[in-house]
Amino acid sequence: MSTVQTEPGLVQGPTSRAFEMLGGTPLMWRLLSLAIFCTVWEIAGRTNFNWAFPTFLETMAALWDMLTDGSLLKAYTRTLEPLVIGLVISLSIGVGAGVLMGLRKDAEWITLPVFITMQAAPMAALIPLITFVYGIGLTSKVLAVCMLAMPVIAINSYKAVRNVPPSLVDMSQSFMGSRQQQVFKIILPAASPMMFAGIRLGVAEGFSGVVLAELLITPTGIGDLITFNRSIAKFDYMYATIFSIVAFAVITVSLLHRLETSIFRPEKRGS
Amino acid sequence: MNMTTAIKTQAETANDAIIETRGLHKVYGGGVTALQDINLSFKRGELTSLLGPSGCGKTTLLKIIAGLLEPTSGEVDVNGKPVKGPGPERAFVFQDFALMPWATVLRNAAFGLELQGVAKSEREDRARHYVAEVGLAGFEDKYPHELSGGMRQRVGLARALAVNADVLLMDEPFSAVDEQTRRKFQEDLIRLREVENKTFILVTHSIEEAVYLSDSIVMLSPRPGRLNRIVHPAIDRSGDPDLIRRNPEYLDLIDEIWAGLRAYVE
Numbered sequence: 001m002s003t004v005q006t007e008p009g010l011v012q013g014p015t016s017r018a019f020e021m022l023g024g025t026p027l028m029w030r031l032l033s034l035a036i037f038c039t040v041w042e043i044a045g046r047t048n049f050n051w052a053f054p055t056f057l058e059t060m061a062a063l064w065d066m067l068t069d070g071s072l073l074k075a076y077t078r079t080l081e082p083l084v085i086g087l088v089i090s091l092s093i094g095v096g097a098g099v100l101m102g103l104r105k106d107a108e109w110i111t112l113p114v115f116i117t118m119q120a121a122p123m124a125a126l127i128p129l130i131t132f133v134y135g136i137g138l139t140s141k142v143l144a145v146c147m148l149a150m151p152v153i154a155i156n157s158y159k160a161v162r163n164v165p166p167s168l169v170d171m172s173q174s175f176m177g178s179r180q181q182q183v184f185k186i187i188l189p190a191a192s193p194m195m196f197a198g199i200r201l202g203v204a205e206g207f208s209g210v211v212l213a214e215l216l217i218t219p220t221g222i223g224d225l226i227t228f229n230r231s232i233a234k235f236d237y238m239y240a241t242i243f244s245i246v247a248f249a250v251i252t253v254s255l256l257h258r259l260e261t262s263i264f265r266p267e268k269r270g271s
Numbered sequence: 272m273n274m275t276t277a278i279k280t281q282a283e284t285a286n287d288a289i290i291e292t293r294g295l296h297k298v299y300g301g302g303v304t305a306l307q308d309i310n311l312s313f314k315r316g317e318l319t320s321l322l323g324p325s326g327c328g329k330t331t332l333l334k335i336i337a338g339l340l341e342p343t344s345g346e347v348d349v350n351g352k353p354v355k356g357p358g359p360e361r362a363f364v365f366q367d368f369a370l371m372p373w374a375t376v377l378r379n380a381a382f383g384l385e386l387q388g389v390a391k392s393e394r395e396d397r398a399r400h401y402v403a404e405v406g407l408a409g410f411e412d413k414y415p416h417e418l419s420g421g422m423r424q425r426v427g428l429a430r431a432l433a434v435n436a437d438v439l440l441m442d443e444p445f446s447a448v449d450e451q452t453r454r455k456f457q458e459d460l461i462r463l464r465e466v467e468n469k470t471f472i473l474v475t476h477s478i479e480e481a482v483y484l485s486d487s488i489v490m491l492s493p494r495p496g497r498l499n500r501i502v503h504p505a506i507d508r509s510g511d512p513d514l515i516r517r518n519p520e521y522l523d524l525i526d527e528i529w530a531g532l533r534a535y536v537e
Binding site (some may be wrong): 010165167168170171172173174175176177178185186188196267 | 275334339357358359361362363365366367369371372373374382385386387396414415416434447463
């Protein structure tokens, strides 16, 4: 029978693991692009093209300041509350509804139009409406997160289930797999890459939702830090807050990607 | 007919049939008749090819036998019992391999047993045996994307063998692999039949492949898919597999079948 030579480049090692952790781009390039970005920021800040635009170093100093005096941590605990609650709701309902729509025609007809409308409509425009109905409390903020995060999660889960190769489903059927085995052993693992892509987008949308809510409804947490520092013209603090929430969102979304690979797709690890 | 190959029309040979179809019709939604009045019997231990140009319903027929599709009317009997759906006595080999990309060769090969609820150590032992039998020993822990097309189909074959079904239903199993691999695969299949006492039903559009491998060839004509005729190649496959391809009976029968099918593609 045939033999296959493994290419030396494909052999797993500690270095390739490290590359994989960074999404396949060598660490050096990542750091270089980050360094270029920071340098451009620093130079742009120093040219004084806009008096409200701080330099990179000033921003980092402000960030350090807020980290050490605890104000950033306090703001994040406030912001995380509606974000986490909203994301948990969006994930459970979004994935659940999406998978159900993918598996059952009746669920598709009833539920899909709702999510398509939600995804197409500019949700930020509805935030004043939520405030009108639910007031300025936690409920409104949770709802804002859900409205932005849920549609993309649901629609991607639905499409992911629909795109499972039919021959895999036939295969499970021909080997006498039950419907339950078909769903859990074939459909969900096969749908997981696209489903997780939707979850990553949904989580990113959820961040937008919570920041929008905190800027538009009542200033609390991160939204409060941004509005407050803007109102007293401490722009380096304002930028530091924005920088921190962007970094936080990016890190969360990349961690989700790693979680997916380790749970569902063992074949993508280290290759 | 002055050929040494025995060519008979089917009608009388029904003794020891493992699968029988009676009056099978299949009409797809939209009014396309895929199969019309298919009456066939497949002998135990034989390799039967379903041969015909595309659109003749050969894959539809195979899927009906597998229980993956329901006929519009008519019946399929396996071991004398009517088919209601997939069963443990039939195993399917897919054209596109239908391997789970997230599972290793071993888990893929053991998947039929996994669905049946066979304990892990037992199903892995059995899968290991068949992975070795199809020539993939040493690849048990690889993932499908690390294998070539031909090797992937060997995993599909191992999976079908591992459930120990009486009948292997193969849907154009070699059409997605390159010509060299296909030839090797065909030779290996002849050798495998000497070890494994199974009934094979093979869908193919290759006349050469059908004649090379089959005990009987069922020729279907297209639109609507109907039984055209049944050929029984009497080719001795015991010796060097390469010699078959130079056997005059083999070559003559290919010409003969082509002459019969030509009308449908012109």
